[in-house]
Amino acid sequence: MPELIDWRKIKNGNKTEFDRMFDYYYHPLCSFAYTYLKNTQIVEDVVIELFSSIWETRGALNIKSSLKNYLLTLTKNHSIDLIRKNKIHHVGIEHATGLISEEEDVLFDDVDIVNKLHDLINKLPDQRRKILKLAVYEGKSYAQIAEELDISINTVKTQMSRAYKYLKEKLNVSENRLVVMLFLM
Structure with missing residues (x-):
């Protein structure tokens, strides 16, 4: 695993550290969101919007869990919200949630x-x-x-x-x- 991402630097506006976080977590988060949304373009949009939102609100964010768990939760919530708003029917929420709870450790333990x-x-x-x-x-x-x-x-x-x-x-x-x-x- 590369050096840990320093959230404090990101919170203080360090764009280089933010870019490291993006590069490290982008593909795994897209993979995770894909299990819910089943559409590559929508997945990429969701993850990019998520990172954009994090950058814009970084000063107000208070991450209490690990960064990877925070990102995982955000991705899951954004994906479910999109399914609810747009009624994306590719995968039932209950099915996707059950599947992810069994496999999320595989994904993020091996980023x-x-x-x-x-x-x-x-x-x-x-x-x-x-x-x-x-x-x-x-x-x-x-x-x-x-x-x-x-x-x-x-x-x-x-x-x-x-x-x-x-x-x-x-x-x-x-x-x-x-x-x-x-x-x-």
Whole structure:
């Protein structure tokens, strides 16, 4: 884990420290919000708005828990508020809340691994990365991916297998842990 983020510096207007916090927590918070909202664009908007709000109100904020727990709670509340206001029906609130309570420790205990996972996914060959994202982020079946990309189902299976193998080896995690992390990305 990198040096701890110094909230006092942020509260006093240190933009460099705020940027460090943003860089460190942005992808994990997007992953967390995605479990509620299931829409990448909405998720990114929510997390960016959250950080913007934190910066604007930093002087008045009094964080009593750890910074990561504070950010996690804020993200969860913003996501649920958006679901309620806009009636986003991708995932039921009860289902998402139950899922997150079981897995949130996986995400935030391993923030470094989640950040590394994001970087590793971006280093995959283009077609492999596209196939992985269609399967994991969009929930498409191998048959749907094959049809969309005009390739065989066996090619999809092979590319998925290679992607999982590469990510497991680079992260040194079990396949189950990798699947949970990908789900939370």
